[in-house]
Amino acid sequence: MSGLIDQGVAERALARALAHGGRFAEVFAERRRGQTMAIDEQRIESVQAGAEEGAGVRVVEGNTTYFAHVDGLDPGDIERAADEAAAALRAERRAPRPLQAREATPLPIERRPEEVPAERKAELLRELDERARARGAEIAQFTASYAEARREVAVANSEGLFSGDDRTRVRIGAQAVARRDGTVETGAETLGAHRGFELLEDDPGQIAEQAATKALTLLDAVPAPSGSMPVVVGGGFGGVLFHEMTGHGLEADHIQKGASVYVGKLGERVAEPLLNAYDDGRLPGEWGSDAIDDEGQPTQKTQVIEDGRLTSYLYDHLTADRDGVASTGNGRRESFRHLPIPRMTNTYIAPGDATPEAIIAEVERGFYAVSFGGGQVDPATGDFVFGVSEGYLIEGGKVTRPCRGATLIGNCLEALAAIDAVGDDFFMKTGICGKGGQKVPVGTGQGHVRVRAMTVGGTER
Amino acid sequence: MSELSATARRAVEAAGEAGASDAEAYASREAGREVRVHGGEVESLTAATQSGVGVRAWIGHRVGYAYGTDLSEAGVRAIAARAAEAAAVADEDEFAAPPQPAGFEALPGLSDPSLAEWETARVAELALTVERTALESDPRLVGVEMAVYADSDEQVAIVSSAGVAGEYEASSCYAYLQALAEGEGARETGLGFGLARGPRGLDPEAIGAEGAERALSMIGAGKPQSRSCPVVLDETVAASFAGLIGGGLSAKAVQRGRSPFAGRLGEEVASEAFALFDDGRDPAGPGSAPFDAEGVPRRRTALIEGGRLCSYLYDTYTANREGTSSTGSASRQGYRSLPSVSTSNLVVAPGSLSSAELLAQAGEGVYVTDVAGLHSGVNPVTGVFSVGASGRMIRAGQLAEPVREFTIAGELGGMLSAVSAAGAEARWVPFGGSVSTPPLLVAEMAISGS
Numbered sequence: 001m002s003g004l005i006d007q008g009v010a011e012r013a014l015a016r017a018l019a020h021g022g023r024f025a026e027v028f029a030e031r032r033r034g035q036t037m038a039i040d041e042q043r044i045e046s047v048q049a050g051a052e053e054g055a056g057v058r059v060v061e062g063n064t065t066y067f068a069h070v071d072g073l074d075p076g077d078i079e080r081a082a083d084e085a086a087a088a089l090r091a092e093r094r095a096p097r098p099l100q101a102r103e104a105t106p107l108p109i110e111r112r113p114e115e116v117p118a119e120r121k122a123e124l125l126r127e128l129d130e131r132a133r134a135r136g137a138e139i140a141q142f143t144a145s146y147a148e149a150r151r152e153v154a155v156a157n158s159e160g161l162f163s164g165d166d167r168t169r170v171r172i173g174a175q176a177v178a179r180r181d182g183t184v185e186t187g188a189e190t191l192g193a194h195r196g197f198e199l200l201e202d203d204p205g206q207i208a209e210q211a212a213t214k215a216l217t218l219l220d221a222v223p224a225p226s227g228s229m230p231v232v233v234g235g236g237f238g239g240v241l242f243h244e245m246t247g248h249g250l251e252a253d254h255i256q257k258g259a260s261v262y263v264g265k266l267g268e269r270v271a272e273p274l275l276n277a278y279d280d281g282r283l284p285g286e287w288g289s290d291a292i293d294d295e296g297q298p299t300q301k302t303q304v305i306e307d308g309r310l311t312s313y314l315y316d317h318l319t320a321d322r323d324g325v326a327s328t329g330n331g332r333r334e335s336f337r338h339l340p341i342p343r344m345t346n347t348y349i350a351p352g353d354a355t356p357e358a359i360i361a362e363v364e365r366g367f368y369a370v371s372f373g374g375g376q377v378d379p380a381t382g383d384f385v386f387g388v389s390e391g392y393l394i395e396g397g398k399v400t401r402p403c404r405g406a407t408l409i410g411n412c413l414e415a416l417a418a419i420d421a422v423g424d425d426f427f428m429k430t431g432i433c434g435k436g437g438q439k440v441p442v443g444t445g446q447g448h449v450r451v452r453a454m455t456v457g458g459t460e461r
Numbered sequence: 462m463s464e465l466s467a468t469a470r471r472a473v474e475a476a477g478e479a480g481a482s483d484a485e486a487y488a489s490r491e492a493g494r495e496v497r498v499h500g501g502e503v504e505s506l507t508a509a510t511q512s513g514v515g516v517r518a519w520i521g522h523r524v525g526y527a528y529g530t531d532l533s534e535a536g537v538r539a540i541a542a543r544a545a546e547a548a549a550v551a552d553e554d555e556f557a558a559p560p561q562p563a564g565f566e567a568l569p570g571l572s573d574p575s576l577a578e579w580e581t582a583r584v585a586e587l588a589l590t591v592e593r594t595a596l597e598s599d600p601r602l603v604g605v606e607m608a609v610y611a612d613s614d615e616q617v618a619i620v621s622s623a624g625v626a627g628e629y630e631a632s633s634c635y636a637y638l639q640a641l642a643e644g645e646g647a648r649e650t651g652l653g654f655g656l657a658r659g660p661r662g663l664d665p666e667a668i669g670a671e672g673a674e675r676a677l678s679m680i681g682a683g684k685p686q687s688r689s690c691p692v693v694l695d696e697t698v699a700a701s702f703a704g705l706i707g708g709g710l711s712a713k714a715v716q717r718g719r720s721p722f723a724g725r726l727g728e729e730v731a732s733e734a735f736a737l738f739d740d741g742r743d744p745a746g747p748g749s750a751p752f753d754a755e756g757v758p759r760r761r762t763a764l765i766e767g768g769r770l771c772s773y774l775y776d777t778y779t780a781n782r783e784g785t786s787s788t789g790s791a792s793r794q795g796y797r798s799l800p801s802v803s804t805s806n807l808v809v810a811p812g813s814l815s816s817a818e819l820l821a822q823a824g825e826g827v828y829v830t831d832v833a834g835l836h837s838g839v840n841p842v843t844g845v846f847s848v849g850a851s852g853r854m855i856r857a858g859q860l861a862e863p864v865r866e867f868t869i870a871g872e873l874g875g876m877l878s879a880v881s882a883a884g885a886e887a888r889w890v891p892f893g894g895s896v897s898t899p900p901l902l903v904a905e906m907a908i909s910g911s
Contacts, residue, residue, distance in 0.1 A: 037547075041717065043554055046799060047547035051529040051540070052513070065505040071512055071530040084508045088581060118550040141718055177719065177842055184843050224847070226687055226868075226909040257499065259606040259641060261648075339505060374837030376849070380606060380641055380650045383866060385849030387837025407838045407847040407868045455684075457847050457868025457909035 004029045004164065005055075007099055009075045010156035013057060014096040016082040018158060021091025022059035022066070024317075026157040027082070028294065029055045029073055030336040033114065034149040039125040041141075047118070056336040057081040060318065061089055069337050096158035104291040104298065106166040107284070109196035113148035113170055116197045121146050124172070124200060128208035132176050135212040138219065140179035144208060147171050148197075151335075155296035163296040169287065169441060170199050171430060174208045178215035185221065185404065187214025188373075188389065192430035192441070195285045214371075214390050217402050224391060224406030224458025230366035231408060231454040232359055232394065237371050237429035239444035242277060243347050244375040245384050245412040246270075248435070250279075250304055250312070251330070251342040252319035254379045261382035261413050262310060270310045271416050274352055277305040279314055281329055281345030287430035288346040288443035295331035295340050302328045304347075316342045334438035341436060346443030352422025356448040359421045361397040367456045368392040368399050369408060382412035407457040415451055423447030465490055465512075466628055468532050469620035472516050475541035477622060481518035481548060483559040484541070485621035485755065488514040488532075489796050493613030494581060498588045499605065506581065509613075515796035518544035519559055523551045526799045556781040560791075562624040565758035568751040570744035571631040573659025576612050584610050587665050588636060594669025595640045595653070601680060602673050606650065608638035612660065617750070625756035633747055635891065636663050640672035644680035649863075651676025652697075652831075656747055656889055675830065678853065682863035685854065685910040691826035691881075692869065692906040693819055693855065696888045698829050699809060699901045704893015705839055705846075706737065706873060707804035710764050710772075711790075712779035714802075714841070721844030721874055722770060730770045731877035735901070736810035737765040739774055741789055746806030748895040754793040754800040762788045765877075776802045809898035812883030819884050819902050821858035827908055828853045828860055829869060844873035847909075867910035879904045 010027050017025035031053040038046045055078045056069035068084035070077045113121075125144050132142040147170070154164040171192030178185050189207040193199045233241050246262075254260040262270070281299025283289050292298055295317045302312050315323070316331030319342055332343035360368065368391060375386040388406040392399045428445035469486035476484035490512040497504045514537060515528035525547025529540040579587075592608035612634035620626050637654035653672030655663045694702065714720035722730065731737075741759025743749055752758050755777055763771045775783075776791035779802055792803035814822065829852040838848040851865035884899035 037550065043552040045524070045551055045554065046526070047524075047550045048526040048528075048799060049543040049547055050527065050797060051531070051543075052797075053530060054511075062502070063500075064503045067505055068508040070510055087508070088506055118546070122550055179718075186840065186842055226870075226907075228911065257606055258604055259639075259648075259650075337509065337511065339507070372837060374834070376833045376837075378650055378833070380639075380648050381865075383833070383849070383851070385834035385838065385868075387834050387839075387847070389837075405840070405845045405847050405870065407834060407849060407870070409834075409849045409866055409868055411866065455866065455868075455909070455911075457849070457870060 004031060004073060004152055004154040005078065007101065007162060009078060010162060011099055013078045013082040014156060014158050016079055017057050017059045017086050018094040018096055020086050020089035021094055022061045022089060024060040024158055025096060026058050026155065027055060027078060028336055029154045031152045032149065032335065036145065036147040037121060037125065038143060038145040039129050040143045042129055044122045044125060054336045055081050057085040058339060059085045059089060061091060065339065067339050097160035099156055099162040100160045102161065102163045104163050104165055106291050107194050107289060109168045111197040113168065113197045114150065124204060127205050128174055131205040132174065132208040132212040135209060135216060138178045138180050138216055139176055139212050141177040144172065144174045153294065157296065161296045163292055165291045167194060167290055168196055169194050170197060172204055172207065174211040176212040176215040178219050180219045183219055185215045185218035187211045187218065190430055192287045193285050194287060194289045218404055221402040221404040224403035225367065225456055226458045228453050228455050230363045231451045232363060232366065232368045233449045233451065234370035235423065235425050235447045236427045237444060238449060239348050239446040240372050240375050240431060241386060242349050242446060243344060243444045244377040245415055247344045247347045248377050249379045249412055250314050252313045252315045252323065253342050255313050256319055256322060259380040265310050268310055269308050271305060271308040271419055273308040274422055275305055275308050275419055276350040277348065278303050278350060279344050279347045283346050286346045286428055286443045287441050293329045293331045294333040297327045297329045297331060299329040299345060314342050314344065316340055332440050334440055338438045343435065343440055344433065344442050346428060348428065348445035349422060349449060351424050351426035351447050354421050354423050356423045356425050359423055359448050359450050360394055360399060363394045363397060366394040367406065368394050377412065384412060385409045403458065405458060408454055409457055410454050415454055418452040419449055420452050421450040423449065463618060463628060465616055465618040466620060468514055468537060469618045472514050472537045472541050473620050473622050475538045476516055476518045476545055479542040479545040480520065481545045482521055483519040483622045485517045485559060485625065486514055487754065487796055488618045489615055491613055491615040493611065495609065495611040496585045496588045498592050498608045501589065503585050513796040514540060516541050516544040518548045519557065520545065520548040522553050522555050522557045523548045524557045525551055528796050556778055558781060559621055559623040560625060560755045560757055560777040563758055565627065565752045568742055568749060571629065571749065573632050573662065575659035575661040576614055576632045576634060579660045584660050587660055587663065590665035591636055591638050591669040594666045595638060595673040598670060598673040599677055601642050601644050601677060602640060603643045604641040606639040606641055610636045619756045621756065627752050627756055629751050631750060632658050634660055634663065636665065636668050638669060638672040640676040642676035642680055649676045649679035656891055679851065679863045679865065682851065682865040684866050685827060685864040685908055687909045689905050689907050691823040692903045693823050693826065693828045694901045694903065695830045696898055696900055697890050697892055698832050699898045700890035700892045700896035701832055701835055703737065703807050703809050703896045703898055707807045707894060708841060709844065710774055711802040712773040712775045715773050716779060716782055719842045725770050728770055729768045730874060731765050731768050732880045733768045734812060734882050735765060735877055735880040738763055738808040739790065739804050740808050741805030743806055745889065746895055748805040753789045754791040757787045757789045757791065759789045759805055774802055774804065776800060804894045807894060807896045810883065811885050811887045811899045813885055814882050816884055816900060819882060819900055820855055820860060822882055823855045823902055824858055826855045827864065828855050846870060846872065867908055870907045870909060876903055
C-alpha cells in the first residue's frame, strides 16, 4: 500500500467517517513529489521542486457526497478529515467492513527520475534548444520544459477495499517560434509517458526538431479556408477529436444528468461500421495508464464503440452503482483535494485498414488537420470546437499549402457519423484533460481519420 | 507577527543556512467549502483546509524554487534546502534579484464576515435557490446540469531576506449554474454566475434566472451564413478577449517577443472607444490585495487609453531588465507556483451606451454570448484567432433568432481598432482572469458559418 497509511489508521478513519451514518465511506491518501524546469532564451530557469501530502475522506448517504480534505498524513490529520466529512450527517452510525488488502502492481519504472541528477535534466533541455536552433536562423525563439511527478496513493473504503499505486510520469515539451519579416509562427511538440527517465534515453531531441519544423512550415502558410468540406485528421494527437466529441459524452456523470447527446444511445448505431474505439487504462507505459483508478478499481480496457455501435459508457464507483453495473475503472481525481469523477484514461480509435495516402487521395478539395492546439466540447449540446495547430489544404487528392488560423467546429453526433475512413497508421499521444476544474493526464490515439464534411472556420477573406 | 509570518521567516532563515544568498517565502493558509446541488438535493459538500509554503532562493543571480505542505520545523528546512539546490541548477541571469521592500497601504474590505457567519446549511440553501429559480422559470427548462456555491478564506504572509514583510486576509465566493433547456429537438445550455466577497453579496435568484434565460434564448439555434458584420460581444465574451489582451501586455511576453504588442509602446493600438486598466486595489475586484505575489504594492496602471498603448505590466524581474519599476503585477497560483507577471483585475472602461443603444448602433450583425476554444484557437504570439461562438442575430438593431456553430476570426490588434463603442454597464466576470467589462461593439468581424 506504498506504506502511506497503515491498515489500522484507515480502519479507524472509516469508522469515524461513518459515525453519523452513510452507505459508503472512503479514505484516499496521497504523497506527491515533483520537479520541473525550463529553458528559455537559452537559459535554464524556473527550476522547481514540490512535495505535498494529504488525505481526502468522503462519505456518501442518499444522493449526497460529503467530502473533506486536509494536508498531512499523520493519523490525526486523517481523522480530522474523517470527522469533518461526517460533520453534516445526522443518521445512525454504520460499521465499515474489515479491510482486505489487495495488492496492485504499479507500472514498472526502470530509472527513477528523482535519482537522475538535476544537471542531467538541464543538459537535456540545452540539447533540445540546440537541436531546434540548428533548423535555421528563422527559429527566433525556443522554449522547452521538463517535468517529472511521482504520486503514491492509497485507497481504503467501507466495502473492505484497500489498495494502492505508485505512479511516475515524465514529460517534456518543446515550443519554437519562427520569424520571417513580419510573419511569426509557432510550433509545439511533446513527449510523455507513465514511465521513468528511460523515456528520454532514445532521442528526445527529436521533439525539438519537430516543433521547429512545424513553425518553419507555417511561415509559408496561407490563411485557412472557411466553409464546410471534407476533413482528414492526422494520427496520434488527432485522437483528441474523438476524445472531445465522443469520449466526454460517454462519461456516466454526464449521461445520468441527461447532459450528453449519447443518452439512450447504448446499442445504437452512432458511426459507420468501420469504427471501433476503446478506453484503455492498462496500455503499458502510456501517459493515461495507471494500475488502479483513484477509487482502487483495477483499470481495464473498455470497448466503447464496436462496428459503429455504442457499447459502453465510462463509470466510476458511484455512477456504476446508480446504473447497477460494475465500475469500468474510470474514477479519477487530480489529487487528494478533489472528488473522483468518471474520466477517460487512454482513449483511441482502433486502427483501420486504409493507408493515409489513400484517405487523402480521395479528397478533391478539403482540409488536412495534422495536429490540434486543443479542443472543447459541451457534452449536453454536442457542440465542439478545435484549434488546428498544423493544417494544410487538400487539392486534387494531394496535400498542398500549409494553412494558419483554422478552427474546426461541429456537432458530435453528426461528425462521428461522418467518419468514413480510418487509417492503419495508429499511434498514441499525450494530453492534459480538464473537467470540473480537475486536470488529469490522458492519452489520445488513432491513425488518419476522414470526416466526410465538417465546418472549417478560417481567416481567409 | 502571525504564525504564518513566523513560518515564512523560518523558511527564509533556513534557505540562508542552506547556501542561498537571498530568499523569500510565501506562506498561505486557506479554508474553503463547496456545495454542488442537483435535482433539488445536495450532491456534494466539500470542506477543505490547506496550507503550505513556497520558497524562492537566490544564489547570486541564479534563482530556484521549492514548495511543500509540511510546515514542521524539519519540513520547512527541507523545502528551503531544495529551493537552494534548485537555484544551483539554474543559469545565471543578471536581472534575477530579490524585490526590495516598499511600504504598502492596507486595503480594507477584502474580507467579508458573512462568509464565516453563514453556516453550511445556509449556503446550501443558496445553491438550491439558484437551481430552483432556473427550473421554475419555464417548462422548456428541463434541468440543471449543476449548481454550485463555493467560498474560501485565505491568509497570506510574505517575508524576504531583503526586508519585505507583509500579511493580508481575503475572502471570496461565487455561485454558478449550467441550465439545460430543450426545444425544437435539441438541448441548449446556459451559464449564470455571480461573484462576491461573501455569500450575502450574491443574488441566487438573479444567477438562476440568468442561466435559464441564456439556455432558453438558444432554443432553435441554427448556423448563421458566413459574412463580415458588426458584432456585439457580451460581458463574458468581452472579458475573455480582455484576458487575452492582458496576457499580451505582460512584460515577460513582450520581452521574449511573444506578444502582438511588443515594440508598440506609445503607438495607437486601439480605437478611442476601448480603454483598459489593470487595477489591483479595487475592493470589488476578486484579484485585489495590498501587495502582489512578491510583496510589491498593488496599484492601478493605465494600459490602453485614448487608443494608445501606455504601459506593459511588470514584476521585479521584467522591470529590472528594462531599468524600470515593477507595476506590482507578480501573481501566483498559491504557494505552489513561482511568481510571474500577470494581470490583477483588468478593467475595461465603460462607455455611454445602454445595451439597447449598442444593439441599435450595430444594426445588422451578431450578438456573441459565448466563445469556445480560446486556449487552442488563439495564437498568443501573433494575436491571430479563430474561435467557436454562439449567440443571437441582430436584425434592425434588435436581438433576433439564436445562432450557434460558427466561428469568429481575426486578430486582436484589428479587433481593438474596430471597437466602435462600449456599453455603459460593466460587470465582474471570472473569465480571462478577473475582468470588469461592459459589452463591446466591434464594427466589423469575420463570421464563418454555413
